[in-house]
Amino acid sequence: MRAELLAVGDELLFGDIVNGNAAWLGRQLADVGVELTTSTVVGDNVEMIAARVREALGRADTVILTGGLGPTQDDLTREGIALAAGVALRRDPFLEAALRRRFQALGRQGPVGAGFEAPEMNYRQADLPGGAEPLPNEVGTAPGIRLETAGGVVYAMPGVPGEMYPMFTGSVLPDLLRRAGEPAVVVHRVLRTAGVWESVVAQALAGEVDRLAPVGNPMIAFLASGGQTRVRISARAGDRAEARRLIEPVEEAARAALGIALYGVDDDTLEGTVLRLLAERGETLAVAESMTGGLVAGRLTDVAGASAVFRGGVVSYATEAKESVLGVDPDVLATSGAVSPEAAAAMAAGVRDLLGATNGLAVTGVAGPDEQESKPVGTVHIGMVGAFGTLTRSLRLPGDRRTNRIYAVVQALDALRRTLSVHTC
Amino acid sequence: MRAELLAVGDELLFGDIVNGNAAWLGRQLADVGVELTTSTVVGDNVEMIAARVREALGRADTVILTGGLGPTQDDLTREGIALAAGVALRRDPFLEAALRRRFQALGRQGPVGAGFEAPEMNYRQADLPGGAEPLPNEVGTAPGIRLETAGGVVYAMPGVPGEMYPMFTGSVLPDLLRRAGEPAVVVHRVLRTAGVWESVVAQALAGEVDRLAPVGNPMIAFLASGGQTRVRISARAGDRAEARRLIEPVEEAARAALGIALYGVDDDTLEGTVLRLLAERGETLAVAESMTGGLVAGRLTDVAGASAVFRGGVVSYATEAKESVLGVDPDVLATSGAVSPEAAAAMAAGVRDLLGATNGLAVTGVAGPDEQESKPVGTVHIGMVGAFGTLTRSLRLPGDRRTNRIYAVVQALDALRRTLSVHTC
Structure with a gap:
């Protein structure tokens, strides 16, 4: 039809x-x-x-x-x-x-x-x-x-x-x-990745695509949006079980190639995965944000039931708030600046203590359009504090204000996801 | 062409x-x-x-x-x-x-x-x-x-x-x-409203539409999205000045009919309007959020230059955080609950003091899918504290979790906008 x-x-x-x-x-x-x-x-x-x-x-x-x-x-x-x-x-x-x-x-x-x-x-x-x-x-x-x-x-x-x-x-x-009547059935399997560019995902799977899906059934598509890349494997067959059998070996090879970049399948979300990992550990989370201005917290609380794990957050948009609310050492702000790995780590520790959470996650950076503290637009520092210790991750995003903010949210959530996945308790 | x-x-x-x-x-x-x-x-x-x-x-x-x-x-x-x-x-x-x-x-x-x-x-x-x-x-x-x-x-x-x-x-x-060659020029004028439903906007302008735009030039369209309604007046003419002359009387009548529901024109945003009103008063803002989980702060910080006015915010997702971080009186939480006009007002005052801002804005409510404190899904209480005193606004939204959160953000920003517009300093 x-x-x-x-x-x-x-x-x-x-x-x-x-x-x-x-x-x-x-x-x-x-x-x-x-x-x-x-x-x-x-x-x-x-x-x-x-x-x-x-x-x-x-x-x-x-x-x-x-x-x-x-x-x-x-x-x-x-x-x-x-x-x-x-x-x-x-x-x-x-x-x-x-x-x-x-x-x-x-x-x-x-x-x-x-x-x-x-x-x-x-x-x-x-x-x-x-x-x-x-x-x-x-x-x-x-x-x-x-x-x-x-x-x-x-x-x-x-x-x-x-x-x-x-x-x-x-x-x-x-x-x-x-x-x-009895149409052919199409079954999709979506593998979700974060923290890597689409071209890297595509390149990682290039050999497997040719080997396992040479005739276009199953078919592999790469879909990038909002700083994440989905790999969609689609198979057409007479019934769902047969379609799933076609998908299985391709999915297995793709999983091996994607490694830790893979965070979930089908309708999984990055924020849902972070909350699930925390719930599995019996831990809680608080977030401190400047450049993302509340969007990390907003994304986490999109998930119904987030309150079981997510304690809350602080948007320390004014630099003084980092000191007065989050207790960031004024020496850190004076020496390294509010946009620095040191500030990100201190913000994460501060918000964890303030809200009585097991883990703290912080994002500071320069969304644009103008540079800040002589640091270029796109600078992002992520701080994480938890049972795994204190970790920071720094990156430079290439976009405009809007894109940089969205990507910084994804990168922060993904940094915590990878950390929680690697440091199992 | x-x-x-x-x-x-x-x-x-x-x-x-x-x-x-x-x-x-x-x-x-x-x-x-x-x-x-x-x-x-x-x-x-x-x-x-x-x-x-x-x-x-x-x-x-x-x-x-x-x-x-x-x-x-x-x-x-x-x-x-x-x-x-x-x-x-x-x-x-x-x-x-x-x-x-x-x-x-x-x-x-x-x-x-x-x-x-x-x-x-x-x-x-x-x-x-x-x-x-x-x-x-x-x-x-x-x-x-x-x-x-x-x-x-x-x-x-x-x-x-x-x-x-x-x-x-x-x-x-x-x-x-x-x-x-020399095509006819189409000029649009968009009037932006918040806090009223599309049908109410359309009804308010119904008589004017028939009187001023009976032949379809100018043309009036109503466009609702994300809890806001735009009124678009479009005119086609030989040049831009002539098109603007056709639009002018319709815009004037529409402005009169819309009254305070009108917050801006063309590319104006609600969050930008709130920040502009505050800047004109030489005032600052801090926000406290529970049901919107950071999205009010996220919306305000979408605007480049928000830091001149926006001090920051607290996402008090766990009820204890309302007490420990925002200093909400435990008696208020025990008597009225965390989802109450009293809690919204206390959150607004608390975040204003915590971040040293002139104004505090707070949102508490039930996004869904489940009721909370026996209060139904869609309940929203907005608290505002500033030179105008303490004000609260309560409403009931009809949507699902996602829609309720987006609409609550718009209603909170619009409540503050209307308050600042009416209480001029």
């Missing part, structure tokens, strides 16, 4: 938002082995939408639309599909009644106040192209659409991810799979 | 990365009034690339490709363009020599080590479709391509944003503008 995606909306075309829906749907379709060959974005224009739907159906068995199902005048997906299929729009009385009940409930309980009457234009969401079936929307007001046409089946879903995801999983995907 | 975008790459189609290049190019084209009607993503397949190029040229005057220009076997944009245009690829001796010099320099100085010989496949980057001109790449190794065809002009640029942005601005855009 061949599918195409068609996202509708001027806000996508003009770059007000990125097309994250296409990325999400691309992953879902790849996971079930539906072949996706083209993904298109079109503006809020009935004729253009209709033309792109017709073209997509000429190339693929199904086209999956997102966006343009809302109540306002620029929501034109319903009209575009109807035009493409050569049918008229009709208002569905059951959908209309459901919308009316929903708006009345809002008027009674909701934030808009009692006596609220939804503007008439809201009931456009009860319109369907002739012959179409509505797809239930458990979250928002706009139902989805499924329409069988001569050229293939058309699905349309709202553009809001929170409404689209459950509609795809609950309605569109089961319908697609039913039609596809 | 009508343009289409065509991004090449399995990694885009399968959702490994989002198509940020299309968003960026969409903004650039909209800004100069080039009409963009369709944007497409196609996988790493020569025939597919060629087919999409031909289709795009059938609809538009130019097609701008990104991606697929690298050295590896799956970089097939060169071949795809050649197939679409019915020409052969030829190796450009000047490009090849330049690549050879570049790789030799890498071998001498670079991280790959002395004696490095670039694999032969790298010289595929010196191939050009017959009749094409190379576009200089100041950053990376792959040159861009410009090819005049019967159907229109084809541009191809690397997919790496750091290489593509300067190539577009330096080579593609000037060439496009030269061809377009």
